[in-house]
Amino acid sequence: xxxxxxxxxxxxxxxxxxxxxxxxxxxxxxxxxxxxKQSLEELADILGSQSMFxxxxxxxxxxxxxxxxxxxxxxIVGLLADSEDGVLVVIPxxxxxxxxxxxxxxxxxxxxFKLPKVFFQFAEAIKTKPLQQTHRLLKESLEQxxxxxxxxxxxxxxxxxxxxxxxxxxxxxxxxxxQLSRQARLFTESELxxxxxxxxxxxxxxxxxxxxxxxxxxxxxLLVKLYDEVT
Numbered sequence: 001x002x003x004x005x006x007x008x009x010x011x012x013x014x015x016x017x018x019x020x021x022x023x024x025x026x027x028x029x030x031x032x033x034x035x036x037k038q039s040l041e042e043l044a045d046i047l048g049s050q051s052m053f054x055x056x057x058x059x060x061x062x063x064x065x066x067x068x069x070x071x072x073x074x075x076i077v078g079l080l081a082d083s084e085d086g087v088l089v090v091i092p093x094x095x096x097x098x099x100x101x102x103x104x105x106x107x108x109x110x111x112x113f114k115l116p117k118v119f120f121q122f123a124e125a126i127k128t129k130p131l132q133q134t135h136r137l138l139k140e141s142l143e144q145x146x147x148x149x150x151x152x153x154x155x156x157x158x159x160x161x162x163x164x165x166x167x168x169x170x171x172x173x174x175x176x177x178x179q180l181s182r183q184a185r186l187f188t189e190s191e192l193x194x195x196x197x198x199x200x201x202x203x204x205x206x207x208x209x210x211x212x213x214x215x216x217x218x219x220x221x222l223l224v225k226l227y228d229e230v231t
Contacts, residue, residue, distance in 0.1 A: 006091040007113030036063035123157040127186040
């Protein structure tokens with residue numbers, strides 16, 4: 001079995017990965033290959049070292065998306081596709097169409113873990129929609145019980161907006177850049193920087209046990225500040 005798990009919903013992705021790991025036969029050797037830090041030669045050496053009496057191995061491939069060489073990525077995938085071993089490629093982000101083309105659908109199973117659509121609606125509504133409507137989308141997002149993925153998406157949205165605001169490269173699909181530019185015009189540069197700092201402070205307080213408010217209460221306060229409403 002050769003499987004690719006990808007998507008921004010990391011909680012669901014890693015939970016499914018654990019489920020798959022529990023199905024691996026006990027007699028199969030488990031090998032982790034970091035495609036960003038380890039070399040193609042090292043992969044080829046390990047693949048070629050299997051004894052004829054050894055049970056098939058199970059590979060966990062990480063950081064393939066961080067390898068900046070398209071040729072190396074293609075060669076890594078090719079070596080793994082040609083092997084008789086089981087392979088699990090873990091990419092905790094959405095893969096690009098070019099990355100997806102690396103995987104022959106006759107060989108690889110691709111499973112995507114998407115974030116709920118309402119998460120994106122909420123992030124895109126901030127200051128483009130009335131506060132009441134944005135807050136409703138926040139409440140609908142919280143019903144998904146996935147706060148930290150939403151937190152990460154918010155941080156990404158503010159970074160993209162800051163890039164759009166300052167004229168820096170916007171690492172987003174072309175169809176999204178015009179929408180980001182329109183939304184960025186509704187913020188000041190200092191608001192975006194302050195919002196990113198606030199998200200960092202919220203995460204630090206939550207994870208260190210020093211938080212006095214819940215995550216949703218903190219985001220409520222951030223929204224009110226951005227909309228310049230009187231509490």
